Amino acid sequence: MSQQMAGAKGSSKMTGAKMVVQALKDQGVEVVFGYPGGAVLPIYDELFQQNEIRHILVRHEQGAVHMAEGYARSTGKPGVVLVTSGPGATNAVTGMTDALLDSIPLVVLSGQVPTFLIGTDGFQEADTVGITRPCSKNNWLVKDPAKLSETIHQAFHVATSGRPGPVLVDIPKDVQFAESDYTPPQKARVSHYQPKVKGDIEAITALVEMLEQAERPILYTGGGVINSGPAAGQLLCELADAADIPVTSTLMGLGAYPASGKNWLGMLGMHGLYEANMAMHDCDLMINIGARFDDRITGRVNAFSPNSRKAHIDIDPSSVNKVIRVDLPIIGDVGHVLEDLLRIWKSRGRKTNKEGLAKWWKQINEWRAVNCLAYKPSADIIKPQYALQRLEELTRGMDRYVTTEVGQHQMWAAQFLHFDGPNRWMTSGGLGTMGYGLPASIGVQVAHPEALVINVAGEASWLMNMQEMGTAMQFRAPVKQFILNNERLGMVRQWQQLLHGERYSQSWSESLPDFVKLAEAFGCKGIRVDHPDQLDDAIKEMLAYDGPVIFDCLVEKHENCLPMIPSGNAHNDMLLPSDEIRAIQGAGAALV
Amino acid sequence: MSPLQIQQGSSKHSAYDLRDPYTEVLERHTLAVIVDNEPGVLARVIGLFAGRGYNIESLTVAETDHQGHLSRITIVTTGTPQVIEQIKAQLGRIVPVHEVHDLTVEGDAVERELALLKVKGKGEARIEALRLAEIFRANVVDSTLESFVFEMTGAPTKIDAFAELMRPLGLCEIARTGVAALSRGTAAC
Numbered sequence: 055m056s057q058q059m060a061g062a063k064g065s066s067k068m069t070g071a072k073m074v075v076q077a078l079k080d081q082g083v084e085v086v087f088g089y090p091g092g093a094v095l096p097i098y099d100e101l102f103q104q105n106e107i108r109h110i111l112v113r114h115e116q117g118a119v120h121m122a123e124g125y126a127r128s129t130g131k132p133g134v135v136l137v138t139s140g141p142g143a144t145n146a147v148t149g150m151t152d153a154l155l156d157s158i159p160l161v162v163l164s165g166q167v168p169t170f171l172i173g174t175d176g177f178q179e180a181d182t183v184g185i186t187r188p189c190s191k192n193n194w195l196v197k198d199p200a201k202l203s204e205t206i207h208q209a210f211h212v213a214t215s216g217r218p219g220p221v222l223v224d225i226p227k228d229v230q231f232a233e234s235d236y237t238p239p240q241k242a243r244v245s246h247y248q249p250k251v252k253g254d255i256e257a258i259t260a261l262v263e264m265l266e267q268a269e270r271p272i273l274y275t276g277g278g279v280i281n282s283g284p285a286a287g288q289l290l291c292e293l294a295d296a297a298d299i300p301v302t303s304t305l306m307g308l309g310a311y312p313a314s315g316k317n318w319l320g321m322l323g324m325h326g327l328y329e330a331n332m333a334m335h336d337c338d339l340m341i342n343i344g345a346r347f348d349d350r351i352t353g354r355v356n357a358f359s360p361n362s363r364k365a366h367i368d369i370d371p372s373s374v375n376k377v378i379r380v381d382l383p384i385i386g387d388v389g390h391v392l393e394d395l396l397r398i399w400k401s402r403g404r405k406t407n408k409e410g411l412a413k414w415w416k417q418i419n420e421w422r423a424v425n426c427l428a429y430k431p432s433a434d435i436i437k438p439q440y441a442l443q444r445l446e447e448l449t450r451g452m453d454r455y456v457t458t459e460v461g462q463h464q465m466w467a468a469q470f471l472h473f474d475g476p477n478r479w480m481t482s483g484g485l486g487t488m489g490y491g492l493p494a495s496i497g498v499q500v501a502h503p504e505a506l507v508i509n510v511a512g513e514a515s516w517l518m519n520m521q522e523m524g525t526a527m528q529f530r531a532p533v534k535q536f537i538l539n540n541e542r543l544g545m546v547r548q549w550q551q552l553l554h555g556e557r558y559s560q561s562w563s564e565s566l567p568d569f570v571k572l573a574e575a576f577g578c579k580g581i582r583v584d585h586p587d588q589l590d591d592a593i594k595e596m597l598a599y600d601g602p603v604i605f606d607c608l609v610e611k612h613e614n615c616l617p618m619i620p621s622g623n624a625h626n627d628m629l630l631p632s633d634e635i636r637a638i639q640g641a642g643a644a645l646v
Numbered sequence: 647m648s649p650l651q652i653q654q655g656s657s658k659h660s661a662y663d664l665r666d667p668y669t670e671v672l673e674r675h676t677l678a679v680i681v682d683n684e685p686g687v688l689a690r691v692i693g694l695f696a697g698r699g700y701n702i703e704s705l706t707v708a709e710t711d712h713q714g715h716l717s718r719i720t721i722v723t724t725g726t727p728q729v730i731e732q733i734k735a736q737l738g739r740i741v742p743v744h745e746v747h748d749l750t751v752e753g754d755a756v757e758r759e760l761a762l763l764k765v766k767g768k769g770e771a772r773i774e775a776l777r778l779a780e781i782f783r784a785n786v787v788d789s790t791l792e793s794f795v796f797e798m799t800g801a802p803t804k805i806d807a808f809a810e811l812m813r814p815l816g817l818c819e820i821a822r823t824g825v826a827a828l829s830r831g832t833a834a835c
Binding site: 183245 | 682685686689690693697728731732735736738739740741742744
């Protein structure tokens, strides 16, 4: 009765813990990935007494953050993580750094020892805001219960505005118990943080002029197109197809322009396609859309696309001129800028340099004919490329999401799997976090329960977070773990072969588990396949099984991932499958 | 040439050392950064400089707007033009940072620093120190029979010059505040 009275008067006093849950509900959060502990027990108590927010109990906090990343990348919504103080928070650091480098919106809530214990080296105390400062977009330690709900709303605003990224709110236990007034999202001050989304019209017009005259233009797209939302991808397709410009993409941007589209050149960069890298090197107009000239993309900086004029569309001013000097920076959201660009280009009569483009496409088709992804097939050993080609063939047209771990298999997946839409491809690009793929696949499956979710993995990466199979079982996430097992740390082995005189220091996996028995131990299905003739049936069996599957695909142990631009080389100096493998020497040997 | 046979160039040590080899001219810039006065902001700014390998020559910070809850950080930094541009862009994207002003680029600026200098000495040296202090308009804020503490305010170069003159006269300790700077004229941050 008294509660009803309070409600009638419009008072909204509640405990800090209740405010946390209320704020999450008001932000539209459906799922939280987390792990309880002493300093977050009041929040877990509130979660227990409601049914709107689902909690996914992970097996390690790193897994929680990667799951939230998978959830965020596949939905475009922020992922939410709840961890306890001390080790709970420090275990979240790798995932937060991963999200920072790949610009993934995450809100991490961590418990903290009570305010009166802060600074006393209390049990499970760590300086969480200090530790996570360099790996978050922003973070807050909330000592005043009156500011808690507003801070959480601000956290969501910062995580999702501008260039997205992870944020952390550290909540001492006494603040979770204390009572105060709840601030709803509409009344929260979202600070002065309002990044500019509209691009400068004069600059966009200048870009249209360059586009109209360019003989050899190329669109170099990145994760910014996907972060900008589905509309940005559609505008990109419209521009590329209407102006007939070739499109290449970074690892992060795959799917924004469909792989089945006629102007698609494939991924660029260190293990990118020959035609994509050659076109980047020889173009006369490069339009960078939401990418950041990462060192995996540029190769040797002073030999990077030497004869082109470069435009760069990015929402983050610090991306511009960081690595490569550009002639025309446009600061703004990709979707907004592309919309203006298309409008201006159309209003000026949809002009292009038809003669130049015809020659350009002729040249590109010659590069395509090199067939840079060719590999030597085998009748008795499964080539990793072949395994991925069969996976692609047998899952074509399905409602499919793919995550990966990090290494050779990741690059092969990027080369051989095709994505026709955004948010279908989740991989750790910037940080290169082994152990990302399995938890990320669970996060994707939680967001899309009916879809087919496959984690393309190497056995070494996969073992780094394999405990999360328990999470997949508990929450009935039928993720398919497609492990290309070469019993090697494949990419390390490849570099040791090419750079370190074939001295294979610590790059093989001994004492691997029996993955089929491991699957049985977790209560899911295990499939092993070691012959090309059995591969199709095995994949079909995996797809047909209604539950998680660990698919142990024994592949060629010494296959190299090609093409490859060795570090320190220019884009037009690639190792191709047809080349005799030569050792990399000189300056390149010191690069990463 | 290092033992690794690494050639000097645009990426002389690693792929992350990407400074333009052609403009190695270091410039000195004074930046005024207006930030929310909240815990951790200074750590965030300093962490940015440490984490990305930028130089800090001098840094001062204090609350300047109590009601607006704002502080002003004045940073003197050196770097190539490209690095200076990066520093400004990186500062600008820190969430609690409101404004970044490059006083060196935006026009003439007044720069002042306060210093306290302790000079020990007897006889002629002591008299000479006092005479020079008068010329430099330094005030005596503490005195014993064998020492002075001088207070002086001025451009950093003036303080450098004074300290250099005091060295042979018994300078034994110096404390400096770092630079505070404002743009000249009517323009305001």
